[in-house]
Amino acid sequence: MSRPSLSKRAERIPASPIRKLVPYALQAKQRGTHVFHLNIGQPDLPTIPSGLEALRDYQPRVIGYGLSQGDQALTAALINYYGRLGHHLEPHHVVTTTGGSEAISFAMMAIGDSDDEFIIPEPFYTNYNGFAITSGVRLVPITTYPEDGYRCPTVEQFEEKITPRTRAIIVNSPGNPTGAVYTREEMERVAGLAQKHNLYVISDEVYREFTFDGLTSIGILEVEGMDERAIVIDSISKRYSACGARIGCVISRNNPLMEAVLRYAQARLCPPALGQVVAAAAYSDETDYIEESRLEYQRRRDVVFTRIQEIEGVVCQKPQGAFYALVKIPVDDVERFAEWMLTDFSVDGYTVMIAPGPGFYATPGLGTQEIRIAYVLNCEELEHAMDALVAGIEAYNLRSTQM
Amino acid sequence: MSRPSLSKRAERIPASPIRKLVPYALQAKQRGTHVFHLNIGQPDLPTIPSGLEALRDYQPRVIGYGLSQGDQALTAALINYYGRLGHHLEPHHVVTTTGGSEAISFAMMAIGDSDDEFIIPEPFYTNYNGFAITSGVRLVPITTYPEDGYRCPTVEQFEEKITPRTRAIIVNSPGNPTGAVYTREEMERVAGLAQKHNLYVISDEVYREFTFDGLTSIGILEVEGMDERAIVIDSISKRYSACGARIGCVISRNNPLMEAVLRYAQARLCPPALGQVVAAAAYSDETDYIEESRLEYQRRRDVVFTRIQEIEGVVCQKPQGAFYALVKIPVDDVERFAEWMLTDFSVDGYTVMIAPGPGFYATPGLGTQEIRIAYVLNCEELEHAMDALVAGIEAYNLRSTQM
Incomplete structure (x- = not known):
């Protein structure tokens, strides 16, 4: 003892x-x-210069709590950035998080209980394992292979893994660690499965702009009919080279889901104030x-x-x-x-x-x-x-x- | 559907x-x-001026990931601060967290599984409820009363609530929302129960210095024989008026426990870099x-x-x-x-x-x-x-x- x-x-x-x-x-x-x-x-x-400059100009008297869903200036800048991508978002579609890490945790906990299943093509970002254990859910992998560039699994491969406990399919394109970028057909394949089997799609899009040779990545928001099922994980870490700022977000047009995410956000009070200053400037930046x-x-x-x-x-x-x-x-x-x-x-x-x-x-x-x-x-x-x-x-x- | x-x-x-x-x-x-x-x-x-000054002087090229356990400069400053309080800590006794909120979550998840019980005198800090639901553990309240200043429950009151599922007693002195400061006898009462029943004590000490009329607060580290059982939750939010920086920590001399906390910390990569700059300066500040x-x-x-x-x-x-x-x-x-x-x-x-x-x-x-x-x-x-x-x-x- x-x-x-x-x-x-x-x-x-x-x-x-x-x-x-x-x-x-x-x-x-x-x-x-x-x-x-x-x-x-x-x-x-x-790190994006406008973000560092905003930080230098930030001279608060008190570094106080902000809104649990994220500061309004950041939310506005983020909505503006998504607008430039062609997506109209309302403020309640966005909750700012402490990095993409917290966004993933909130998404998993909002839709999954203990032993619920999340299907994920493997290999995948290592830390998903940690988030799954922390939130008590199970990751159900579908193996993909180097020989064919780690392409998206087939409908049959997904359906083999779907059970009554399946809550979501997790995708990450452009992918860490694979470097694969899913085609529109592949994203629609995943979306179609979600619609057919009443699942969510958690789409980790933190590398969105980093595509090569004229390819563009297709985000889950670009697929029709997914408003109630699509959950986007985003982060400023890679896009603006600001990993240490710890600013990410969860985005969805499913209102009850976002209310649940907000309740999780309230439990931890607010995301980091200083990182949000960097992020708001970064998302407003329209330089190249x-x-x-x-x-x-x-x-x-x-x-x-x-x-x-x-x-x-x-x-x-x-x-x-x-x-x-x-x-x-x-x-x-x-x-x-x-x-x-x-x-x-x-x-x-x-x-x-x-x-x-x-x-x-x-x-x-x-x-x-x-x-x-x-x-x-x-x-x-x-x-x-x-x-x-x-x-x-x-x-x-x-x-x-x-x- | x-x-x-x-x-x-x-x-x-x-x-x-x-x-x-x-x-x-x-x-x-x-x-x-x-x-x-x-x-x-x-x-x-x-906010403490030296913290704001350190932030102004911080001119990074890249706001990059730091160590999962917190930046070395902050850990050193924190150890120094605890040294001034009379407590010798080693670096591996400390994991820096995203506010006291994350510290509480890590502590609960490191020692509690689904439906495990944490005894806590009520009324208590509201957000404990959220952390408990998030981590799937149960809070078992013991009611205290305004008529007697919300004093610590008696040994008998605690023992009535202890079951095989009990993992820890949570205390918070000086207390939010009660304003009560536990006496040495009260802290020793809680520690004695933990020793007798093989429990942890999670001691939320974020208001440590804010005591009135010549009272001082007794931290759990000041109670003998608690090295393997004491888990301190701390934060810069209140002490240095920097709630938005989101910097807290978990402290314990129980090495396997701190290894577990570190694994949770690794899953979310690192605490916020910019808040740590403020915190390192704050903990080094020996002004009044x-x-x-x-x-x-x-x-x-x-x-x-x-x-x-x-x-x-x-x-x-x-x-x-x-x-x-x-x-x-x-x-x-x-x-x-x-x-x-x-x-x-x-x-x-x-x-x-x-x-x-x-x-x-x-x-x-x-x-x-x-x-x-x-x-x-x-x-x-x-x-x-x-x-x-x-x-x-x-x-x-x-x-x-x-x-």
Whole structure:
């Protein structure tokens, strides 16, 4: 009786899958090796200048509570931004959240009770696992594959997973970690399933503008007849390079749903005031900041994808959006490989840290040959990083055969 | 099938109890009546100057993700602040959160599963209800009474409520909404129960320094033998008048517990970067800002308490801390009274908005004669506000008898 126990869910919530690599990265740095971090979705691009300027100009007497649904100036700016995308929203369709993270939690809790099911194509954004455990719901994965660019599952594949407990299908296009951008037909496929089986669609659109080669992403709001079913998750983190501001939102035209989301929002009082100052300015910004970011990510995608193809035995369809490539590489086990790259490898004083694939799958045993590359370094650094990665894979496999 | 249903928990989560009064307050303002807001715990005191200064000096290139457990500078400043209080903490004893709200959620989820029980003296901070529903745990209230100043329940009262599902006792001293400050004996009583019955104590100490008449508050860290059981909830919101910064923390010397809290923290990536800049400066501040705030609240308490005693039939022990008075007033129903004050009453062009008592009780039917007064206006405004309140109670009761 020296120490009371923890909750069962606390035991189940996963530690960050790259966390165990962090000490090895530190050790590499202590040895003088430069570690290129391709492992995190933290953009290196400068935060949108108008946002930083608004923050500099913000001189409050009291940093007080704001509205639980978000400050009116931000809501107005956000509605304006969605208007520029062609979507008319009313203020009550929007609740500002503490990052996209809280938006996902609120959405899950508003529609799901304990053991309710959310169908999600895997691989998917790791942290969905944490949000699901926290809110007690179950993620039901449908596996997609590197060989066909992680395309949207078929109607039959979805219907195999739909049960009376299914509450929603979660989609994320452009996708983290896949880089896939769903076509209009794919988004309509998901919407049609929701209509047929009386489900919600939670559409995580935080990478909306980051699409390449003339593709555009289709948001769930663009699909007809979805007003009562569509829940958009959004965030300023990636779009405006302001991850630390912790500002996101839930958007839906389903009024009872948004009233429920607002009640959750009231329970935590209000979203961060200072981040909202940055966000309101960002959403009002009509410069070509986003387009320049998009072009920069496209250049980086080109560097990364060109170099990936040098790897013998690699499987990777050309990434279409976001700023990730998920790459199947010819190694025995990417978790061992990721660690080895930090503990045993360097070339010209460089190595790379990547995110191992298994963290992006809910199905045990999958992803053991995939790595996620986040291209959040400039093109010159990416060339060096890819040098190290390509050489590292070769050296790792030589080492294996000699053992 | 026009609209899929919400979750059961979404239906259960309470709307903010004062929210229904908001339209009436707006109408009163539209009629030209000045509404004194005694209903919210939003301090009017200026945010600590060193915090605002640090924010002005913060000129990042990228507002990026920080550590999930909070930025190192803030953790160091917080440890330093606790050191000044006489408590030695290690960095892994602290996880920075998005306000005290998230700290409470993390603590509940780290130790409680669905239907686990948390014993809490009522009346208590309204939002605990929302956090409990969100995390699926049950609050088990023990009623305390205005007649004896809402003192801590007895050992027998606690033991009546302890079951195999009990995980923790929640205490909040200085208390919102009660203004009660627990004595050392009372804190030791709670700690002793936790030791005897193998429970945690969650101690919400956000009003720590705001105690009056020479009293000091006893924190749970000051009680012997509680290292594995004590969980402190803290926040900069009230102490430094920075509610909108959304910075709080969970503190415990129970290492597995803090590892679990860290996993929850990783799931939502990081706390707000900009608020942490304010918080790090605030915790490093050794000026007499807090003491001046305390003295100001004490002066206000004196104004409010003096005027309360003018009300015939009132029950209110002198508030000992925080910045609230919970007052039993001689009206039939405080919810009707609160609404009437906004819709039908003004004196010299003034009226007041107060928080009705029932929102602070978990037991249905209680609190119908209590109102919470937050003294977050200066003494001159408080005099006017109390004029209106005293006159309002009298006028309301005359009205009743004439109906």
